[in-house]
Amino acid sequence: MAKRIVRGLGIGLGALIGLLVLGAAVVYGVSSSRLSKQYEVEPEPVTLSSDSAVVARGRHLAESRLGCADCHAPDLGGKVMIESPAFGRIVAPNLTSGQGGVGGGYTDADWVRAVRHGVAADGRGLVIMPSAEFHRLSREDLVAVLSYARQVPPVERSLPESKLGPVARAMLAFSAEALPVRTLDHEAPFPASPVEGVSVEYGAYLAGTSGCRGCHGPDLSGAPSHEPGGVPAANLTPAGRSGQWSEAEFIRAMREGKRPDGSDISPAMPWQAMGRMTDVELRAIFAYLRSLPPVVSES
Ligand code: HEC
Ligand code: HEC
CATH class of the missing domain: 1.10.760 (Cytochrome Bc1 Complex; Chain D, domain 2)
Incomplete structure (x- = not known):
């Protein structure tokens, strides 16, 4: 009797482990193919500005509600945002033109593609980076924040690569939102500029x-x-x-x-x-x- 139960359990456990391994393999496979997929987006051209009022407004946006300075560090030199066994290592890259930074090689179109469309300069879809929200920014706000970001002083900081753990991979496999590039209407025009005020x-x-x-x-x-x-x-x-x-x-x-x-x-x-x-x-x-x-x- 006991033996039969043990044997039954053995088969049950074996099947369960098999299913788990299969599930993990599917999650790993789907998330890997989504991560390595190349996206081609030709952003609507914008003209970034060196005007000090525009740059100052961009700095305000980056340091307050858009959170660029929160995730990419106050000097925009990047940081390891999350490091945990379940989620993995999530790195917000160095955005400056300093050593280890991406900004130096960026054209204006590359900035727009990354922030408004969720696509890195090398064509990868960006994760964690909240491009779905940033896609709804007015042209003025986007121009301001990017005009600020591209002129911050160079920061020398080399960071490790992001490495997604099982929870982050499961999110990628099961939720389209985890990779904003997949959910956006890349042809959509900029929304109308809002009227500022307490409304x-x-x-x-x-x-x-x-x-x-x-x-x-x-x-x-x-x-x-x-x-x-x-x-x-x-x-x-x-x-x-x-x-x-x-x-x-x-x-x-x-x-x-x-x-x-x-x-x-x-x-x-x-x-x-x-x-x-x-x-x-x-x-x-x-x-x-x-x-x-x-x-x-x-x-
Ligand atoms: C990165 C995630 C994150 C973002 C972005 C965020 N919040 Fe929160 N917020 C939280 C979490 C988590 C809590 C709960 C904190 C706690 O329980 O101590 C919270 C709590 C709050 C609270 C306190 C509510 C209460 O009942 O105690 C307010 C108010 C709030 N958020 C407003 C906002 C607003 C407005 C925005 C956008 C401008 C925002 N949050 C953006 C994660 C976030
Ligand atoms: C919630 C955290 C978060 C916020 C807020 C955020 N970012 Fe990011 N950003 C990331 C992460 C994480 C990555 C790397 C994503 C990846 O490699 O898949 C990233 C990637 C980028 C990239 C692409 C870099 C490359 O590898 O080519 C640019 C450009 C960028 N962010 C600019 C900005 C700007 C500008 C803002 C503010 C308007 C901003 N980010 C706000 C987390 C954030």
Whole structure:
């Protein structure tokens, strides 16, 4: 009897292990072919600028809501963003023209292709880089941030290569969003430039281009962390905890990482970067969040 159970279990386990190995092989194969695929995108031509006001605006965007300085380091010299057995090693490259950087060899079109279309200069689709959001930037905002990025002082920093772990590979195999180049309409024209001001419309534009959805979910009602065991992103609709906050409390949370009850917001929320937004930008986002339909969720 015991023997039969053991034998039965043996077969069951063998089959299970076989299935797991097969599953892993499929995930590995699909993700590898997606990673090595070449994408040809001819971006709409833009003219980058050396005008100091444009560059200053670009710096503001890069250091606040677009998060370039958060992921690629404040000097845009790149950094290892994530290093974990499950997710793997995710490196945001050195964007400068210094040794180990990609920027020196970039044409204006290469900058647009990478940021607006999610395609590296060598034709690879970019992962983690939030090009799906950046695709919705107005022409003025894109020109500003790229005009800033291409003129930062050269930084000498050689970083290791990204190496995707099983969780990142599974994301690539099962979700089209993991490789933004696959989901974008590359022929789409630039959206109309938004009118700046404390309005729901401007807030919608800001929230739609600042990565909020990438973490807080498509309807902003919260989402689990991409990293196993990571902090889930909160529900930002009026049904969530922050739906009770005043505008001043929201701005303080974004600037200081503190909730009205005094508790700390985890650094998994990039509040240090997002909090650099101007009052007008933060107030517009607040107005937009308040206009959302309340969605009850667990986060
Ligand atoms: C959430 C983190 C994150 C943010 C925010 C981000 N990047 Fe990236 N970026 C990455 C990662 C990771 C890669 C490498 C992706 C890869 O190799 O598949 C990358 C790649 C790039 C590349 C392509 C480099 C190459 O290998 O050719 C450029 C250019 C770039 N980013 C510019 C920017 C700019 C400009 C901004 C702000 C507008 C920005 N990034 C914001 C994470 C980020
Ligand atoms: C890289 C992922 C990421 C991005 C991008 C991001 N958030 Fe968050 N956010 C989080 C996480 C994770 C938490 C939960 C932190 C915690 O529980 O301590 C959070 C918490 C918050 C909170 C506190 C809510 C509460 O109930 O405590 C607010 C407000 C917030 N985010 C607003 C925003 C807005 C607005 C944007 C876009 C401008 C944004 N976040 C972009 C990950 C992100």
